[in-house]
Amino acid sequence: MPRSTFVYVSYIRTSPERLWSALTDAEFMKQYWFGVHGESQWTAGASWKNVSPQGQILDAGEILEADPPRRLVIRWQNQFKPELKAEGASVCTLEIEQSGAAVKLSITHTIERDSSKFIEAVSGGWPKVISNLKSLLETGSAVMQDPYPA
Amino acid sequence: MPERHDADVLFKALADPSRRKLLDLLYTHDGRNLNELCEHLDMTRQGVTQHLSVLEAANLVVTLWRGREKLHFLNPVPLQEIYERWIAKFEKPRLKALSELKRRLEKTNA
Numbered sequence: 001m002p003r004s005t006f007v008y009v010s011y012i013r014t015s016p017e018r019l020w021s022a023l024t025d026a027e028f029m030k031q032y033w034f035g036v037h038g039e040s041q042w043t044a045g046a047s048w049k050n051v052s053p054q055g056q057i058l059d060a061g062e063i064l065e066a067d068p069p070r071r072l073v074i075r076w077q078n079q080f081k082p083e084l085k086a087e088g089a090s091v092c093t094l095e096i097e098q099s100g101a102a103v104k105l106s107i108t109h110t111i112e113r114d115s116s117k118f119i120e121a122v123s124g125g126w127p128k129v130i131s132n133l134k135s136l137l138e139t140g141s142a143v144m145q146d147p148y149p150a
Numbered sequence: 151m152p153e154r155h156d157a158d159v160l161f162k163a164l165a166d167p168s169r170r171k172l173l174d175l176l177y178t179h180d181g182r183n184l185n186e187l188c189e190h191l192d193m194t195r196q197g198v199t200q201h202l203s204v205l206e207a208a209n210l211v212v213t214l215w216r217g218r219e220k221l222h223f224l225n226p227v228p229l230q231e232i233y234e235r236w237i238a239k240f241e242k243p244r245l246k247a248l249s250e251l252k253r254r255l256e257k258t259n260a
Contacts, residue, residue: 008227127229131231
């Protein structure tokens with residue numbers, strides 16, 4: 001079956017529990033996700049959405065699996081760009097595992113189609129978000145405040 | 151395992167044309183197996199495997215198993231970290247100065 005997958009891995013000096021809360025706590029998320037935050041009960045079957053600082057729903061879907069602090073799987077569909085929404089739902093898997101003194105965060109984002117515009121769009125965003133998250137957890141401050149430096 | 155010496159491992163991994171070519175190949179088409187990558191490089195299979203393991207140690211390449219097939223993916227996160235640490239920091243004051251100049255010149259014209 002044709003599919004587009006992107007994989008992101010980062011080693012973060014923190015604990016799995018702290019990383020899990022960074023990925024699921026709305027106020028924490030806003031600090032590294034350029035004001036965006038997720039809203040969900042973070043349990044399997046719960047609805048999920050990503051909300052912009054202006055309150056617009058950017059992405060929506062459902063939690064497919066939740067095993068804190070190890071594994072979170074989200075059915076993820078873009079909501080604000082018609083051409084991306086038309087591609088249907090993607091699956092985003094976040095895995096957390098201890099790796100020496102650090103914690104390995106792996107994010108796999110997959111959609112069941114070739115040359116996906118949606119995956120292309122998220123691929124520009126994830127590295128910045130992850131790098132900011134790492135910096136925030138390790139040093140207490142996010143490196144980039146603005147995702148698109150002028 | 152990427153740890154404190156991340157930067158050294160990362161820059162060493164990037165300091166080789168074949169390894170940079172492998173990153174370019176994965177950029178254009180991610181999730182390739184070893185055979186597909188070997189087709190594009192004029193070297194032994196063993197050589198390609200070695201380069202891939204250096205890239206993996208630097209966390210620039212991540213592998214996933216799909217059935218019995220080992221697929222290689224480009225992991226852009228360390229490149230983003232290089233950008234923030236070694237590029238954005240140095241270009242920011244200059245970009246600021248440039249946009250300030252533009253603003254002032256346009257003001258004068260008005």
